[in-house]
Amino acid sequence: MRKYTALFFLIMFMIGTDTFLVSPMLPTLQAQFGVSTGIAGWMIGGYTLGSAIFALIAGPLSDGWNRRTVMLSGLLAFSLSTILCGFADSFWTMCLFRFLAGVSAAFTAPQVWASIPMVLPASSIPKTMGIAFGGLAAAQALGVPIGSWLAAAHWSVPFWTIGALSLLLAAIAFSLLPDMKPSVPMGSSRASILSRYVPLITSSRARSGFFAYLLLHLGSGTAFAFVGKWMADRFELPIAQIGTVMMCLGFGTLLGSMVSGFVTRKMGPMRASTACMSLLVLLYVLLPQLTSLSVVAILYLIIFATLGIIFPLVMGALTELNASIRGTISSLANSTMNAANTLGAWLAGLLYVQLGGYASIGIFAAICLALSLAMFLYGGVFRKNEERTGKEATSVS
Known part of the structure; x- marks a missing residue:
């Protein structure tokens, strides 16, 4: 394997x-x-x-x-x-x-x-x-x-x-x-091609899942779009140092993705997503208030490690919505991510210039993550994964 x-x-x-x-x-x-x-x-x-x-x-x-x-x-x-x-x-x-x-x-x-x-x-x-x-x-x-x-x-x-x-x-x-x-x-x-999307359109669970996925990427994408700009303005970092910080964020995501399966097995998809997304809501609000670059870098590492845990977990839940159209689901998720990141980049510029800088972006990201979590839980998107995880844990014990 x-x-x-x-x-x-x-x-x-x-x-x-x-x-x-x-x-x-x-x-x-x-x-x-x-x-x-x-x-x-x-x-x-x-x-x-x-x-x-x-x-x-x-x-x-x-x-x-x-x-x-x-x-x-x-x-x-x-x-x-x-x-x-x-x-x-x-x-x-x-x-x-x-x-x-x-x-x-x-x-x-x-x-x-x-x-x-x-x-x-x-x-x-x-x-x-x-x-x-x-x-x-x-x-x-x-x-x-x-x-x-x-x-x-x-x-x-x-x-x-x-x-x-x-x-x-x-x-x-x-x-x-x-x-x-x-x-x-x-x-x-x-x-x-259009008929392949009918099972997703007619499923309330699928609609909730993809809307929640859109909000997840909209919040994280908006916050990410102006990370470099905020660091340059707040801490007067040159582009080379900003690039180094960006590399660290990537390694944070890598770390989170590597432990995502372990966290999911130990906590279950629903509890893991609730804990991770609740933590992100708090960190996105807190981050713009900090004045220490080292503390900001550490929090960014935690944020991206947490996102690294969430994204595979969510993708696994989405692909389980309908086993016969997994390719359609994966492709729709990819397009949803690109659309959210494109919209997030545009909104980040408006928020940064018109509504008080990176603090407004942090609040917007927190709201998106909170709504995303609510939609995942309300729609029962993790229900099937939760049942399977529970059965596997019972069989192991």
Whole structure:
């Protein structure tokens, strides 16, 4: 079982690293292609746009196909499109190849979340979900320095490296993964894309779960968007030191994701989510009032470690809403996250400028987290996971 866990971690690490790869290279790429600052950001936005749009399509399609085939095809396309980024000869070809990489990631990443319950026993699902999410967290912590170090040789090297390693991962996945054919009847596998979402739309539990998931990411995304700005204003930190703090936040998320399965087994999904989200509500309100940089850094580490515990736990609960459309659920969760983070970044600017700086952002984040917890509990989103965890604990004892 460890081979699957390691494979899923590495796939998410590659996708996450590719997501963060362009950010430290943006000034270099801007000069390389001779574009203005106003449009240079599309070399980042092209990737997220492709991922966000096609995630809504990829999930429903993959639920009617063999997940092994979808994951292998997605990894191959992801590898080739990332390698092509290293051969881009203009700004628009770079945007195109980044868009294609995002589309490929939209087909690949949801298969990880959907495949975990299919190839692993129920007792291993929470832990593996946490480790897979840890791949994204590790990429968040290491994506910026990896891109910078590799780009020191040439701006193309990071793309070629990530692409080549992803191609190697595709070969490993080909040899390790079993067939994961759809559990739905053959006739229903031809259902339209929109019809795949009907079970979620008509389920009050699913509606509560996804609305709560939106609020969770809206609160955490809004608070994260202006972390660097607040640190620069409050503590007069240069960009290099802010980057170091950001790396620490990524390691905090990685730590939390690694212990998420343990915490879930010990406390149960409902108690673990209640404790973690209640702690976040308190910390988001308290954080902007602090004047010591070292204390702020410690609290940020705790916040992101706590988020690292929550996100795999919640993803596990969402994928259990309907076993026959796990790909659709995973893709919708991905799009929900991207939408919440985009909205959060916009709201953070308004709150920071118009309503009293980072303190207003902290209060907004706390309110979002409190409402999110209420929706999770009210909708009974963790009910099935709670029952399964209780049965496993009884069998062990």
